[in-house]
Amino acid sequence: MTDEQTEKAYMHWLYQAAGMGSRGFLRGLEQLGTAQILYDTARKERLEAKVSARYQDKARKLQALAKSSEIKGILEEYERMLSRGISFVTVKEASYPRKLAQIGDAPYGLYYAGRLPVDEGRSIAVIGARNCTEYGRYMAKEFGTVLAQAGVQIISGMARGIDGIGQRAALDAGGYSLGVLGCGVDVCYPRENRDVYEQLLVKGGVCSEYPPGIEPRAVLFPPRNRIISGLCDGVLVIEAKGRSGTLITVDMALEQGREVYAVPGRVTDALSEGCNRLIRQGAQLVMSPEELLEDLQAGLTGYMNQSVIGRQPVLHLSGIRDKVFKILDFQPQSMERLQEAYRKAYGDSIAVPKLCYELLQLYAEGYVGQADGKYYFKKE
Template structure:
């Protein structure tokens, strides 16, 4: 595998040429030790390509470099590896290899990508959280870019729903971007995986993101655009999804909202309309697959019933605070305003609810229900 890592690191060489080169000589190891005569026989290589390969053959201690990669919990999955995602392999322009922290999406489970504006509205963020939480709770894998706004809300919603979520980065998998999502980055690593075609240690760069978007759509069965301006990366992802034969859905919004102009245009062009996660799931899956998901749905109903019973046995102050919380994080400032409690009474109530397991603090001063 160290030779696959070496071949993957030859960045100036296109992925298709790497595949051709590897198949022509037999293995990545054979490419590493290829002789000059054999190299010149490869007609698809330019002289610049040959010079690039020669320079990489002279690079330092490959064994040590690859071992350091493994020590950081990063593995490489090349496109000819059986573990390489089948959906992505069937897409045009798939990367030669993926670097992975955590797991890869399961090929035999439904996957949905949720994308949208970084500077999103409260409405868009709330819907991203809602769709991701519902779908993930019923076994659907959620794919996103872990960016600020919609992508981050989708990842958090999937985790709140107890499901699996995967983030595709425009940086190396060991570079958390944006830095403010470090907690989410750790949670996604544990509950799914972080993926990138960029080399570990690579900083995020503007030109990496369109390429990143094709992987997001390539890993999904459908792409949901929650909010997008008329010109945005989300619309690029939607275009790529259509080229890859994926279904595209968009969240309708106010006609005078700049954040909804892109989504409304997609709907006008024929994208599916997102009216609710329940309708989406029914539309996406076949009847047998839907039947297989029904036990999970009944489990979700039992959890809601349990939540209602929990609410009835709470003390009055606890009941008030609990009623203000849901799966969308609320901060102490908004809870103080809504409940009318004093700061001391609110904190005492929050601590009591946490001890009893009804709520949890997901980040400093932000709380959600546990069910």
């Protein structure tokens, strides 16, 4: 190991030994010398005498840990972590994300696998409800794809719903995405996003302020939201209920001076309430990824402002099939509701066999999807 690596190994030990929420304490210790010097000091002298009154407990704890930690073990543990493809970077280093370093409570250390976003690049957090609607799913995919194609780095929490969908779309479009986790970077949570996690390791990155091996716990998630917004130029909210965890990230973003974008929805949709409220409070309403790109000035000029509607494929359907397709929604509907919608829209009824026949044709052609159970919805 080079001297530099050795110092990082000590730094890593110090970060873990100090425990979570020790940013101020660690900043104070920096005045006393390198991590290696601190380790030696803690083993030989009384550390408490050298730190301010409020950190006495932490100093005592650190001292005890230093006395029970052998140099060999510290170095070995660090090397083992590196060999597993996990890196550690502290806020003091140049490779620490610049945007994140600027926020008030930037994590002192950051673990990551894959690679971190590029400082010069534009980054957007695509966030929203875990339990999203088909509309949200469609929008997350659309924004994730187009933004990533334009070179925007998509940052998110790899959560169920909007987060994971936006990130998956970005990766599928050949773009970069970073997952900010509320557990160790070697833990995949939620398990259903295993595919995203594995792709992130290869094509993007995952990061966390928590050491490897830490299992997800509810208390770990709110603090990680400040990292998501901190790494970005702006956050884009796709769908959120009136009271939603997503709005915590928005609050963080506003505190950090980040731009907030929101995709509007129908006033009657509970999952759009959060977005609509944000817009009323001054968030930027975006109807298409291009509008967001223009705002970011990500080098995209000379296109018309267009909403996503204009881009939906024009289907050449005719007769009853067209009429059936038009009553479908992103929201899955039962046969009964579809019959009702048909009656409302066209004034005449459609028999079940006919409706089944047209739905199956549309399904076979890929225009219609079927949700768990017998519910049908319009596909992207």
